[in-house]
Amino acid sequence: xxxxxxxxxxxEIAARLDKIPYAKFLNIRPLLMGTELTMVMPYSxxxxxxxxxxxxxxxxxxxxxxxxxxxxxxxxxxxxxFARPVGVNxxxxxxxxxxxxxxxxxxxxxxxxxxxxxxxxxxxSFDEPxxxxxxxxxxxxxx
Amino acid sequence: MTDTISKEERLTxxxxxxPLFVSGTPxxxxxxxxxxxxDIGSATLAMDYDAKLIGDTETRVMAxxxxxxxLDHTSGLAAISAFEQxxxxxxxxxxxxxxxxxxxxxxxxxxxxxxxTTRNVAFVRAVAHDGDSDNPVASCQAVFMTTGGGWKSDKxxxxxxxxxxx
Numbered sequence: 001x002x003x004x005x006x007x008x009x010x011x012e013i014a015a016r017l018d019k020i021p022y023a024k025f026l027n028i029r030p031l032l033m034g035t036e037l038t039m040v041m042p043y044s045x046x047x048x049x050x051x052x053x054x055x056x057x058x059x060x061x062x063x064x065x066x067x068x069x070x071x072x073x074x075x076x077x078x079x080x081x082f083a084r085p086v087g088v089n090x091x092x093x094x095x096x097x098x099x100x101x102x103x104x105x106x107x108x109x110x111x112x113x114x115x116x117x118x119x120x121x122x123x124x125s126f127d128e129p130x131x132x133x134x135x136x137x138x139x140x141x142x143x
Numbered sequence: 144m145t146d147t148i149s150k151e152e153r154l155t156x157x158x159x160x161x162p163l164f165v166s167g168t169p170x171x172x173x174x175x176x177x178x179x180x181x182d183i184g185s186a187t188l189a190m191d192y193d194a195k196l197i198g199d200t201e202t203r204v205m206a207x208x209x210x211x212x213x214l215d216h217t218s219g220l221a222a223i224s225a226f227e228q229x230x231x232x233x234x235x236x237x238x239x240x241x242x243x244x245x246x247x248x249x250x251x252x253x254x255x256x257x258x259x260t261t262r263n264v265a266f267v268r269a270v271a272h273d274g275d276s277d278n279p280v281a282s283c284q285a286v287f288m289t290t291g292g293g294w295k296s297d298k299x300x301x302x303x304x305x306x307x308x309x
Contacts, residue, residue: 019199019200019201020197020198020199020200020206021194021195021196021197021198021200022195022196022197022198022205022206022208022209024195025195025196045169046169046170046172046173047169047170047173048168048169048170049168049169049170049171049216050168050231051167051168051169052231055233056170057168057169057170057171057212057215057216058212058215058233058234058237059170059174059208059211059212059213059215059216060170060208060212062208062211062212062215062237063206063207063208063209063211063212064208066206066207066208066211067198067206067208081199081201082198082199084207084241084244085207085239085241086240086241087238087239087240087241088211088238088239088241089236089237089238090211090236090237090238090239091235091236092233092234092235092236092237095233
């Protein structure tokens with residue numbers, strides 16, 4: 001790890017998010033607590049997948065988690081470009097309720113070209129994840 | 144016990160359901176998904192390239208998450224279409240391989256096929272491409288479970304979910 005997460009600021013993270021129009025579309029914003037970055041996807045009617053149950057669309061939660069992973073990689077590695085997902089696995093553990101969703105990414109292992117990242121998304125409590133993602137991301141080359 | 148439904152009747156149902164499966168899902172509408180086709184155990188959806196769904200302003204490629212959402216939604220319709228009745232399903236898990244970047248400006252098409260169902264579970268494979276299904280942008284494998292009705296057993300009364308003979 002080239003840089004500790006304590007070294008980056010919320011505005012650096014916001015600058016990364018500004019380069020992802022889709023993150024803006026989902027209204028994703030950063031929440032930096034000490035050295036831990038949590039991403040927030042505020043509730044919106046546009047991310048509903050099942051209107052009867054008012055359940056979030058699995059695709060919106062997955063996209064949110066992928067963005068959380070690539071932003072975490074970009075800030076920890078201090079890259080301008082983004083890593084690209086190669087293969088990801090997503091487990092849907094609980095129904096996403098019509099409320100704000102949080103996500104946090106942990107880089108489990110990083111080599112010279114590929115990183116393995118785990119992401120957890122939750123709503124009411126960190127201990128009750130609604131979705132977990134793990135996958136490999138091809139690192140940006142501008143390191 | 145269930146009356147057996149003919150393949151023709153089921154197809155009529157599915158072609159009525161298909162467009163609603165997109166227009167009735169707020170997130171699918173927000174991302175601009177379009178219904179293309181459905182058959183027993185398979186489904187095709189598409190979406191236009193959209194600048195607001197870009198994942199990186201430098202490459203102008205649509206975000207991986209958009210492809211994920213399209214694959215998830217198409218796979219869900221394929222799962223539903225494999226059962227004898229249109230029961231709601233939920234995604235249990237999904238594995239996506241991103242083979243290459245989708246070309247900026249090109250529409251995306253997702254084709255999903257449910258290759259196996261049990262009483263409550265559907266196994267689906269899908270690909271997303273931008274015109275040539277032999278050159279996919281991404282592929283995925285997903286497992287869906289029927290929701291709402293609890294466990295379905297042959298011993299229970301009420302609607303039975305069975306695979307339509309093809």
